[in-house]
Amino acid sequence: MAHQKAATGETAPAEQPILIVGSGSTGLALGQGLKKAGVPCIVFEKQASEARERDWNMGLHWGAPVLKSLMPDEWWSKIQSLQVDPHVPTKEEDTLSFIHGKTGEALAAFTFGPFYRLRRSKLRALLSQDLDIRYDKRLSNITYSDDGKTVTAHFTDGTSETGSFLVGADGARSTTRSLLLGPEQGAIHRLPYAATFVHSKFTTEQALYLRKFHPLYLATAHPDNNFGFFGMQDAADPNDPSSWTFFFYISWHSSLQEQEETKDWTDAQRLQQQKELAKKFCDPWKSAYEWTPDDAPVWYLGLTDWDPGMEGHRWDNHSGRVTLVGDACHPMTYQRGQGLNHSITDAGKLRDALVEVSKGGDRKEIVTKFEEEVIQRAGDEVRSGTANTMMLHDWEKVMQSPFFTKGMKKNQE
Structure with a gap:
């Protein structure tokens, strides 16, 4: 059980590292922020190596100053190289067309x-540099010392590590969250919407045609109650359009029953379903799907969320020794592009909190205050994001959705 006690006799918290569970963008950004502040930390990742099967792209806008503050000062100049097209300079202002x-x-x-x-x-590769990352470490339990000073992470390989603080940054289906709240309250909340993501390259002529709609990204809503996104994923060679990889999807209302009935579908079936939906769309979706090879790599996801502000979702931080950040704390739907910005903001605020603790501040008080801010800010975004997703898939309500009323700005703005 997560609440059983570990043996006493650990060294003082100041001599113990911060334990970060999960090497996604949030965990790594936090790790860099702690390292920059001189606070020791170890990152644990359940995957066996740095390699990951899936890659996608994420929008960073109002969270950018926080990411800059977390990284070594000289790294910010590399941000352009992390973009889907590093050859297109970032504008002070850009326009997202819908x-x-x-x-x-x-x-x-x-x-x-x-x-x-x-x-x-690319973001993970940069943020992984110079950090102590332990791979093939799948969290199985968390225990707490009787003296209130340390926390121990236990892994499925039988090893364990003791630290002064543990951060669950292990994604939407967070093991840390389940250990803190139990498998029922900590379980991800499934939504009746789904999407299949496609990566594809095209001929030079096709790629140039598809990209003319917008060099980086484009969004759409369809009267059949579907939503679509189209954009670049990788434009490594600006002079060879046939080498460009595009990233696109159509999402639709999909009951949990339908999701269950189609859970064993092959990639080819998923892609064929997308191609049928795309026949009713305008370009670039119609042509892109028509030109996509039937064996193109795809992945399917039912949409999910988890509201940290919901009754019964408040976890015990065990005297300020454990907390959640990023998707482990507030997984949200992605149609309004807020997830990375909130997650990076979590990392920055937790960095500040842990630095304050390292200087002798009241750990429980500081961590609780951090959590309350995250729950209010990001919990509001989870609820807003889910409402936005529902409205974007309801043609009669599309124009009233937060996407249209707020654009990409933070909720409080």
């Missing part, structure tokens, strides 16, 4: 910036 999925007419345009479209794999 178009009618059937006719192609413009429904709205949001101007904001600077806006970074980062490849997840």
Whole structure:
């Protein structure tokens, strides 16, 4: 059980590292922030190596100053190299167009910036540098010393590590969250929406045609109650359009029953379903799916969320020795592009809190205050994001969705 006690006699918290569970963008950004502040930490990752099967891209905008503060000062100059197209300079302001999925007419345009479209794999590769990362470490239990000073992470390989603090940064289906709250309250909340993501390259002529709609990203809503996104994933060689990889999807209302009935579908079946949906869309979706090879790599996800502000979801931080950040704390739907910004903000605020603790501050008081801010800020975004997803898949309500009323700005703005 997560609440059983570990043996006493550990060394003082100041001599113990911070334990970070999960080497996604949030955990690594926190690790860099702690290292920069001179606070020792160890990152634990359940995957056996740095390699990951899936790669996608994420929007960073209002969270950018926090990421900059977490990294070594000289690293910020590398941010351009992490983008889906490192050859297109980031503008101080850019425009995200939202178009009618059937006719192609413009429904709205949001101007904001600077806006970074980062490849997840590149961001993780940069943030992994110079950190103590232990791979093939799958968390199985958490125990706490009787003296209130230390916490121990136990792993499925039989090893363990003791630290002064443990951070669950282990994603939407967080083991840390389940250990803190139990398998029922800590379980991810499934939503009746799904999407299949496609990566594909095209001929030079096709790639140039598809990219003319917007060099980086484009969103749409369709009267059939579907939502779509189209953008770049990798433009390594600006002079060879046939080498570019595009990233696109159509999401739709999918009951939990339908999700269960199709859980064993093959990638080819998933792609074929997307191709059928795309036949009713305007370009670039219609042509992109038509030109996509039937064996193109895809992955399917049912949409999920977890609201940290919901009754019964408040975890015990064990006298300020354990907490949650990022998707482990507030997994949200992605149609409004807020997830990375909130997660990086968590990392920055927790860095500040742990530095304050290291200087002798009241650990429980400081950590509890940190959690309350995260739960209020990001919990509000979880609820707003799910409402946004529902409205974007309901043609009668699309224009009232937070995507249209707030654009990409933070909720409080």
